[in-house]
Amino acid sequence: MKTRYETVIGLEVHVQLTTATKIFCGCSTAFGQSPNSQTCPVCLGLPGALPVLNREVVNAAIKTGLATNCRIAPYSIFARKNYFYPDLPKGYQISQFELPICEQGWLDISSEEFAAKRIGITRIHMEEDAGKLLHAANAGSLVDLNRACTPLLEVVSEPDMRSAAEAIAYLKQLHQIVVYLGVCDGNMEEGSFRCDANVSVRPVGQAELGTRAELKNLNSFRFIKQAIDYEVERQIELIEEGGKVVQETRLFDPDAGVTRSMRGKEQAHDYRYFPDPDLLPLEVSEGWIAEVRAALPELPDQKRRRYEEQLGLPAYDAAVLSAERPLAEYFEALVVRHNNPKLCSNWVMGEVLGAIRENNVAIDDCPVTPELLAGILKRIEDNSISGKIAKTVFSAIWQTGKSADEVIAERGLKQVSDSAALAAIIAEVIAANPTEVAEYRGGKEKLMGFFVGQVMKESKGKANPGLVNQLLKEHLQQKT
Amino acid sequence: MSVLQLTISGLREELQAQRTSAVAVTRRCIERIDNTDDQLNTFVSRCDDSAFQDATAADVRLSAGKAATLTGIPLGLKDIFSTKGLRTTCGSKILANYVPVYDATVVERLREQGAVIVGKLNMDEFAMGSSNESSAAGVCRNPWDTNHVPGGSSGGSAVAVAAGQVVAALGTDTGGSIRQPAAHCGVVGLKPTYGRVSRYGVIAYASSLDQVGPITRTVEDCALLLEAIAGYDPCDSTSVDCPVPDYQASLRDGVAGKKIGLPQEYFIAGLDPAVKAAVDAAVEVYRGLGAELVPVSLPHTDYSVACYYLIATAEASSNLARYDGVRFGVRHCTGGGLIDMYQQTRSAGFGAEVKRRIMLGTYALSSGYYDAYYLKAQKVRTLIRQDFLKAFEQVDLLLTPVAPTAAFKIGEKMDDPLQMYLSDIFTIPANLAGTCAMSIPCGFDAAGLPIGLQLIGKPFGEEEMLQAAWAFEQATDWHTCRPTL
Structure with a gap:
């Protein structure tokens, strides 16, 4: 049954950048500090505060774009993505929508499990992260905005992957690249490299894509594979039973190994994207790109x-x-x-x-x-x-x-390569093992190993093994 | 000298010669506020104690001979500027308890100069309004006739200057919010070129249109105060890194030989005859001063108001999303969940006009409508800007009325938002074009209410615009008229 369906996977990866400061303010990005200790009017979204773009974030975006064969846009713009949530201080996230900084890239992946193939990268854009909510027992929900405004790159692939194995290979390669570039610490547990997977299935040979589910909470390669495999099976079963896949966001539950629909969140958000009037369009000159390219590892x-x-x-x-x-x-x-x-x-x-x-x-x-x-x-x-x-x-x-x-x-570990010194040891060994000598001379040449071992032992391992072999042969033959 | 006639330039001399002290001047302003604010409702928050501290520090600096231009000058701030430790409500209930932890860049610059900050001035809620009637603190009244509005949104700033409560004030102008109240109150108000003055710490209404500017009694004061606040700010990406001229030094250069354009689209049927007469008279003054007056056309003027109310509201709908009751401001929550808290907080916290504009802007940005409204408006904006740039190929300045009428009566237009919006018809285009413009007093109507003359300069042409304004002021005495109060 499974073989009648083709799996289609597209991935959205959030890469948290290792810049010392946040994307739009001077606050530190260090992980694990006490709540709200790394904040200022800008990342708290206080009235009147304005964002100023961190140039290092642009450098990281250009590096990543070049390393993934993207075209670097000479002109890109920041947009506001509007939605309400307590971890989003301004009521909008500054991101890029139309005209992102990188487009049209690709990575070649290969493995023993599938033939080498090229995975398209639709776009890479820069954006700010949101804060964190802590749900304390009996204390309601608490907001920690240390992470708010930390820089992210979102790397969006084409729906080019056809199995969990391909998805993992792509992710591992992307992970390796961003860590290599030094733009990300790659720590998946701390959320520095997060992945959402868009998964759909379609009958083999069908041109149009099936309805996709977006899988979230995939914070290890193992979970990503489990979640995709589960989801593919779920969708096929659903279709086979005459049902329809709904476009929705599904959370992976690592304990149960299943994906579950995220109810309660509105299905079709209208984010009302528009260019952020607080930030000028970003212009990246040829010279800037060349400078970054020259410094690429x-x-x-x-x-x-x-x-x-x-x-x-x-x-x-x-x-x-x-x-x-x-x-x-x-x-x-x-x-x-x-x-x-x-x-x-x-x-x-x-x-x-x-x-x-x-x-x-x-x-x-x-x-x-x-x-x-x-x-x-x-x-x-x-x-x-x-x-x-x-x-x-x-x-x-x-x-x-x-x-x-x-x-x-x-x-005193220096190898003994002095023939005279070795000859003395060999003579001792021959004298001490007359039976074995006789057997060897009788044709049991396998015993050579025994003699070599004895000599090495006597020399405390320092004897030159090649020389020992040669000398032993000579000595054992001499007496015949 | 009456407190009503004090100017920055005059007071500066007095203070530096130590013929008076900052503390004495501050006391006179505070007494004046005590005596008039019941009638005018100008101040949202006062800070008498810190004002005297500022004044005392200014006197130390003055006696040490280390005074800057604004040292010891009592100033007022529209309640839109973040002031560290001093409540900043932006005219809204939702920020009734909000005390900023930082100073806006312009406030910092005033403090560095040693200015005395007297308090925070009334305004339309979130700067949305043309009459000051949308303020949560109640309407502020026109000192020339307290039954009339002072204009808006920087109504309190214009009133405080006109009524002698402060020597000068800062306002903000998104669609005319400095120029229109300045015109209605008979004072000078200047909206700088977009990017000339930092917006950092200024509570945003429409980010691509908002600009900070001075409201003063004279053109010279306007030049002084603009110079004090202008300049690049690394905290505001939209501020422009271009040098600030010495505006005061070139004020006296005159207008002889200058070409001043009269845009035909601004002299329309709806223009009040008294306003038209005053502006026509001003044209003759300029002709007499040796300027050449030429008709010009800004063909897309008619679309300005519609364009403005799409762009400004779209940006506002996003800018005002942060007032959600989570981190600061007034939270209303009588149980229920997160969505209930948002709804209750915003329903109770925002006034009718703010809600109207949030809804308009949300609609304009919504999926399926974006292209027809927001995107179209941006294209129209480009055309309007091109109108101005083309006109400035022919002329050095433009001359227009500030508003179609003098100040209207309180309550007169509250039920008709469209009529209210049209009172900004002559001021909005300069914001859309991003260029500088100012209002100077040029007469009175039959009821004795002031009329303003608008000069519109080239982008970053404040210097030339101020020269023309100064020349007019020297040739007339409208700026010396003060309300009796």
Whole structure:
């Protein structure tokens, strides 16, 4: 039954910007301060107060627009969206309606679950957030306006997605981009990256779209997937039973895993949008756009491709290392110091990621800096230490912050590559294990591993494994 | 000198020469208010104590020789300006208890100069009205005949200046709210070019039209007070960053050789004969001063009132949404839910005219009507602005009546909003065009009520406009006439 329907999804994402101050006043945007402590006449909507646009918000919008292949409008206008609600101090939200700052962008998404495809971005506009209502038991409702007037970008996609998997892939990529750009902290729990999903279904082959439901309260990727899957099933069932989908807003209930109609809110709001007479039209010059473009960081997709094509990394390594900007920066700082990308990649993906996860520290706070790690890799490649000893050195540096050379010297970990010294150990091992020697010489060549292990043990792991192999062969053969 | 004749320019000399003190002048104004306010109902809020504190501080500054132009000058403020710690009602019941936590930029500028703020002046509710009759504080009365309205919406400001309660005052003008009451009260009132003066802290009626301006007894005072409040304000995105001229310095440059346009659309059948006679006489005064008077046309004038009542009400419907009883002002809530609180608060808090305009504006912006009303009005506005710009290619200034009649009787037009709206027919176009305009006294009608002459200048042409006004004032003595009260 399901296969006879096609799912259509369009997403509206609210990206809360990390500017130090609000979009139309100088108040701080810091999260979690005491209620109404970060307010002024402007964000309280006091009579006579006027908005002044924060230039940094425009910069963030242009960055995001460029990173999502949008056209940046040379002329855009702010509009008032009028509605009454206690968390909206002015009785209108300043947003953009006609002529938003970015239009006609796209993102390419790909996954193992579906063929690579391009998702259109209709528009990106700037707007102010509303405050928060706190419903206290026995104390009525309280209004906290700290969040009022914090800057948001609303990124509106085309209805181009055909499954929850595609929606998630698009969202993850957008999330990665805004975090990479540094315009958003990406924290979904705190609401810094919020998504509403417009979901409809239609019989396969039908050209016009089905009636959509707008899903809200989707504050994790997992919930988004659950909500979409539930909603698609609900709509199909409804249609199959002869019912009709109503255009409405539905809240996702994460505990029950269902979406529920938001009753009580008027269905068809007339927001009476009109250009805000308190703000001049925003003019963005070619020069301004060029300035922002020049300062754009390399984006995750570009990095991933460069890692594959120029550094010769496998696709998997390239994807992992480019996924988050701080990790990519760590990796790149390492490669600059030690020009063996694959070895660097192995160590970053192995020891470094393992250790920071285990110790629950951010990559930026990793005590084994790229410089210190490069010191280890250098000693691996010049055969001063083995890969195994290197892990010991890594742990020691994590604890002490000393350099690899200091740790190796202090603890006497330098690999023994001196043939004479190794020959002495080998002679001892051969003397101590006559039975195994006899068996080996009798043709049981598998025992080579045993001898290598014994030598490594005697040398406390410092013996150069390659040399040990070579010398052992010679010694074991000599006596025949 | 009578308190009625005090001017900023005259008083400034007296104060700086220490022939009088700010405290003494302030006391004279407050006595005058005590003696006349029962008849006039000019003040919504008074602040005698802080006025004397301001005056004392001004005297310290004066004796230290650090006085600015306005140091020690008693001024009144329309009750639309946010004044920190001083109740600001905007003529509405809904703000009966509202005490701002900040000063409007213009108030800050007056304070920096050391002006003495005497109190807050009566006005039409939210500046919506042409007669001061829509004020929650009750009508303010015309000092020339207390049965007549003072005009509006800055009625209290014009009355306070005309009646000698303050030396000068600030008002706001959205469709004529400075010029029309100034004309009706026989004083000088100037609406600057949109963007010339900061609107920050001025309670908004129609944001794209509102401008702050002075109401004074003389043109020179008008120049002084304008210079004190004009200039770019980073807190108002619509204020314009262009230098403020020394208006007073060039006042005496005269009008010889200037071209003054007489827009034919303003000399219409409905014009009161006394007003027409006074304006015609003013034209002759200018001819005598060496100006060239030429007929011009502003062809879209007829659409001004309709255009204004769509744009102004649309903006007002949104600007007044914040009066919801949630955060400040008077809340009415006899139970029920959120919607009930909104309805009760706004039903009880707003007067009839404000409700009428909120409804008109809401309608004009509604889905399905937006294009036919609001958008069309914006297009018409552009045409009206172009009318002016074209006219200013031919002439330096325009000369018109301020209002079709002198002040009408209290109650005369309250039942007929359309008639009331038409009293702003000559003042509205300058707001729509965004250009500067002013009213100066030019005569009296048979009943002894003052008549005003309107000069309309080019955008940011205040300097030239003030020169022409000053020349007229020098050639006539209408500005010296004071009501007997």
